[in-house]
Amino acid sequence: MPKTKAKEKMVLISVHIPKQMLEELDEFVKQGVFPSRSEAIRIAIRDLLYRENSRNKNQNVEDLILLPGR
Template sequence: MEPDTEKITIRIPQRHLRALDFLVEIDDFPSRSEAIRAAIRDLIYARLELVVDRMRKFEHAEQSLAAIRTYEEKYLKK
């Protein structure tokens, strides 16, 4: 285990715990802790990718709005 890890307590539904134990039992993971660490890692990477994608879309939208404003000022000024 990494030296910079921290022990936490969580509550999860029984059905999730049974599924987790099944994965450990079929040797997909060596322990509950390792399965939970893998799940958290995967969640973090997936969510970070989603957040970065949203930020890129937001930046693109801001650039598009700025271009529209420039166009309006240049060509549609009344």
């Protein structure tokens, strides 16, 4: 399971989520899939950022390919 860098400063945020989502998240923690709610949420955000950054980079490459005269 990926861990954050020990020297990286953490910032506390507050998030509202539906009760059902929280119960499912807690079940993953209970089963040992994630060590904590916080770690599960950090992993989900990391994966979202990676996916969106990759998608944006691919979109920029596609935009260059589609430019006329190139």
